[in-house]
Amino acid sequence: MPRAQAFVAQLGQDSDVPVLKDPSPLGYRVFLAALPFGLMALVALVDLVTGPSLGFLPVLSIGPAIASVSRRPTLTALAGAIGLLLAFLLGFHDHSVGTHRGIISYVTIFGVTVTGVVASAVRQRQERELADVRAVAEVAQQVILRPVPKRTPPLEISVRYLSASARARIGGDLYEVVVTPHGVRFILGDVQGKGLAAVRTAAVVLGAFREAAFDEVDLAAIAARIEVSLKHQAAVEEFVTAVIGQAVVDEGSVAVLNCGHPPPLLVRAGSVTTIEDPDPGLPLGLTALAPSTRTTVTVPFSAGDQVLCYTDGVSEARDRSGTFYPLARTAELLGSDNQETALERLQSDVIRYAGRALDDDAALMLIRPERSAVPGDVSASRDLSLSHARDGEASRG
Numbered sequence: 480m481p482r483a484q485a486f487v488a489q490l491g492q493d494s495d496v497p498v499l500k501d502p503s504p505l506g507y508r509v510f511l512a513a514l515p516f517g518l519m520a521l522v523a524l525v526d527l528v529t530g531p532s533l534g535f536l537p538v539l540s541i542g543p544a545i546a547s548v549s550r551r552p553t554l555t556a557l558a559g560a561i562g563l564l565l566a567f568l569l570g571f572h573d574h575s576v577g578t579h580r581g582i583i584s585y586v587t588i589f590g591v592t593v594t595g596v597v598a599s600a601v602r603q604r605q606e607r608e609l610a611d612v613r614a615v616a617e618v619a620q621q622v623i624l625r626p627v628p629k630r631t632p633p634l635e636i637s638v639r640y641l642s643a644s645a646r647a648r649i650g651g652d653l654y655e656v657v658v659t660p661h662g663v664r665f666i667l668g669d670v671q672g673k674g675l676a677a678v679r680t681a682a683v684v685l686g687a688f689r690e691a692a693f694d695e696v697d698l699a700a701i702a703a704r705i706e707v708s709l710k711h712q713a714a715v716e717e718f719v720t721a722v723i724g725q726a727v728v729d730e731g732s733v734a735v736l737n738c739g740h741p742p743p744l745l746v747r748a749g750s751v752t753t754i755e756d757p758d759p760g761l762p763l764g765l766t767a768l769a770p771s772t773r774t775t776v777t778v779p780f781s782a783g784d785q786v787l788c789y790t791d792g793v794s795e796a797r798d799r800s801g802t803f804y805p806l807a808r809t810a811e812l813l814g815s816d817n818q819e820t821a822l823e824r825l826q827s828d829v830i831r832y833a834g835r836a837l838d839d840d841a842a843l844m845l846i847r848p849e850r851s852a853v854p855g856d857v858s859a860s861r862d863l864s865l866s867h868a869r870d871g872e873a874s875r876g
Contacts, residue, residue: 511549515542515558523565531573536566536584540591547595547602555599559592612675623682627656631663633728633849637818639826641792641841651677652790652842653719655685657692661725664692664701667788667844668721668740668763676717683712684719684763698723698736699773702763709764718764722788726780728848733780736773738763741794744809745778746785751810754778754786785813785847787825792841796833804832818845 519542526535543559550558566584567576575581627638636656651670656663666688670677687708691701701723709719720740726733735743735754739762742755760766760773780786787809796804812828815821822845829841 512554515546515550515554516561518542518545519558519562519565523569526569527572531575531580534580534584536569536575536581537587539563539566539584540588543588543592543595547599550599551603552596552599555595556592559588559595562588562592623678623685624653625655627654627844628658631656631658634663634726635818635845635847635849636663636665637822637845639822639843641826641829641837641843651681651719652792652840653681653685653721654842654844655688656844657689659693661692661696662727664698664723664725665788665844665846666721666723667790667842668719668738669790669792669842670719671717671762673840680709680717680719683708684721688723698725698734698775702736702738702773705763706766710767718762720762720791724786724788724846726786726846728780731779731781732777733786733846734775734777735786736760736775738773739765741789741791744787744789744806746787746810746813747783749810749814751807780848782848785845787813788844788846790840790842792837792839793829793843795839796829796837796841798832799834804829813845818847821845 519539522535522538522541526533529535539562540559542562543555546555546558563585566581566588570576570581570584575584624640627636638654638656640652651673652668653670654665654667656665658664666684668681668684670680670684672680684705687705688701691704695701695704702721705719705721709717719738721738722740722743723736723738724733724743733754735756737756737759739759742753742759745752745754754776756774756776758771758774760771761769793804794806798804808828809825812825813821815824822843825843830837
């Protein structure tokens with residue numbers, strides 16, 4: 480794994496991508512480091528109090544045994560050396576250095592120490608390899624999930640990604656926003672499964688979407704292009720639920736194509752409604768099972784409206800009684816004028832509602848018209864959007 484380590488280290492220096500570190504609190508790490516020595520001190524004290532009759536000297540091997548579970552080989556060897564030293568000192572005190580009982584105690588501590596050092600070295604190597612694999616996969620995922628454009632006029636779009644676990648940040652949630660001549664197009668989806676296979680499938684979907692978003696006139700054609708890419712590049716058993724959308728502010732509408740995904744929410748005037756297709760269609764990658772025409776739902780979209788897309792990590796978050804997260808409360812949480820603040824409040828509320836780490840990764844995408852935009856500025860915003868689109872086409876070329 481040296482190449483993987485060098486790759487992750489280089490990315491950590493050259494970019495904002497974080498390199499995996501031990502997330503355990505400092506106090507916990509200090510406790511684990513001190514525990515073997517504290518237990519050996521306790522055993523030594525008990526032996527001094529009770530005398531040699533109970534034969535506590537072999538119990539000193541508990542120090543290197545416990546150290547090998549979580550500490551480096553050097554610390555395990557140090558614990559074993561201190562255990563042997565204590566055993567000799569207690570042997571002199573008990574006059575058992577050359578006795579049969581004393582020799583068995585020393586051999587026991589030495590044997591446990593050697594075994595512990597070997598076990599610690601093997602464990603550390605496996606942990607390092609696993610950390611390298613996770614780091615490379617996470618870096619790949621962060622490269623695939625590029626930050627959404629800071630400006631997508633005349634829209635404001637923000638994204639949040641909630642990891643189910645700080646130690647397992649490799650998931651299959653995906654999102655992208657592209658400014659095209661057809662309007663601002665976006666996708667938010669969830670790949671079946673996790674790990675490297677899910678990241679690979681997400682890369683296939685996003686790559687196909689970024690190309691098709693510029694070329695295709697309607698959303699159904701974009702979905703068809705993604706289907707073709709999945710057929711040729713993704714694993715046979717994998718599929719993707721997704722929402723593909725297009726917002727055209729000067730026409731006052733947002734169109735949504737649902738591919739087996741939880742329906743987006745339309746937040747308007749303090750109330751929440753779902754943008755739901757009676758027949759949402761199968762997930763991407765499964766249409767061969769039941770070929771059908773995908774349909775698009777279009778709803779009015781004007782100043783003050785908001786569209787929230789999310790993955791099932793949010794809708795299926797449960798409290799301790801097993802009740803699902805109430806999506807109706809999002810209207811109040813998204814009332815802030817600052818879009819980042821609104822999503823931060825929603826994210827915190829979901830985590831607080833669950834009362835524990837989420838069972839699944841979750842992605843949130845919030846879309847709203849620019850609050851500073853006025854009707855007279857629409858054409859200028861559209862010109863700027865087209866300029867962004869031309870830049871995107873030039874970069875693809």
